[in-house]
Amino acid sequence: MKRIGFLGLGTMGSPMAVNLCKAGYTVYGWNRSDGKTGPLLAAGGRAAASIRAAVRGADVVITMLPDAPQVEEVAYGPEGILANTRPGALLIDMSTIAPQSSVELARNAAAHGIRVLDAPVAGGEAGAVEGILSIMVGGEADDLEEARPVFEALGKTITRCGTHGLGQTVKAANQLVLAINIQACAEAVVFLEKSGVDLEAALDVLSGGLAGSNVLTRKKTNFLNRDYTPSFRMGLHHKDMGIVTDTARAIGAVIPLGGIAAQLMASAMARGDAEIDHSALLHGVELLSGYDRPQE
Known part of the structure; x- marks a missing residue:
């Protein structure tokens, strides 16, 4: 898990992507609006011009977006995550969305051979900057263990809460x-x-x-x-x-x-x-x- 596509470089997402760069990952960052890639580039990350460019070849795709409509916008459709991420990759949605939306995302991703964890966080901007977030994970235990090094670059408390949607x-x-x-x-x-x-x-x-x-x-x-x-x-x-x-x-x-x-x-x-x-x-x-x- 060395290449990460990171979608959503806002108040929380930007410092999280930076911390992943500091941990040695190759991070391709994309944001819905322009002008958000500066901190990522300064940390050694790379800017992606599109969702497709961010997720192509990624071992892990992380989304950090405001709500379910934005997650669904980047996940679905011909230019979205599911259509352009390789089978076997892991999609980690760290947005805060409704539990049922996470369940539906996991089900739709499975049809593409993509595994999903819902992993919302607590700790605010300061926790994101300091890498001490509390991460609440829903999904398969084996997928969490595979993703644990990624989570450890972002937070200090990493807990599996149960199956898909229960992190949310x-x-x-x-x-x-x-x-x-x-x-x-x-x-x-x-x-x-x-x-x-x-x-x-x-x-x-x-x-x-x-x-x-x-x-x-x-x-x-x-x-x-x-x-x-x-x-x-x-x-x-x-x-x-x-x-x-x-x-x-x-x-x-x-x-x-x-x-x-x-x-x-x-x-x-x-x-x-x-x-x-x-x-x-x-x-x-x-x-x-x-x-x-x-x-x-």
């Missing part, structure tokens, strides 16, 4: 917990500020107890400074919560807090917050609490 199911659960946690932290921030407490000191205390979490630790600066520079965009988390609620309905799981979190994210989208960090759920709590501070 675990990622959906991750996004459910994350959304509720961010919302809880945002409510605590407003609660503390309106009580007159020193916010930074209070968040430090909370972080040291049972209320502590990775969200509180990693988003503390965002909350204190109202800095919503995106490490994970609200629009993407809103999309993920749609996956959560649709999947919960399909399997008969009741997620009342998840439903509320999804609606609060929908409210953020309606305010025009799609392109800023998901920690901006705090802005919604401020508005509900009568703050007149302008959004930063």
